[in-house]
Amino acid sequence: MATYSASAAVGEVLRQPDDLLKLSAYRAKLLKEKATLDAKLASGVKDQLDATRDALLKLQSGRAAVGVIREEMMLIEKLKGGEDSGEAFDKITRVSCSLAA
16 A cells, blocks of 8 residues: 655645535545544454453453362362472472473
């Protein structure tokens, strides 16, 4: 897409003196194009914000699930008589991280 300066664009439209009569129609056309582009931009920004919000909600949900799992693993460690609560969860986390890499 070529980039034009404003003076070049106006010079392109106003080649003849009679072209001044077309100026209001040209302005209306440009305003319509601007409105269309603004609407597309607003829609794109809204879509991106919605996707970001959804991803953050999923991260929060995942974080809560990990917290529940950690608490349950600590409870299991306490019930089996382990002194270092959370040791099993840390081992599982390290193994999961090494497998994901």
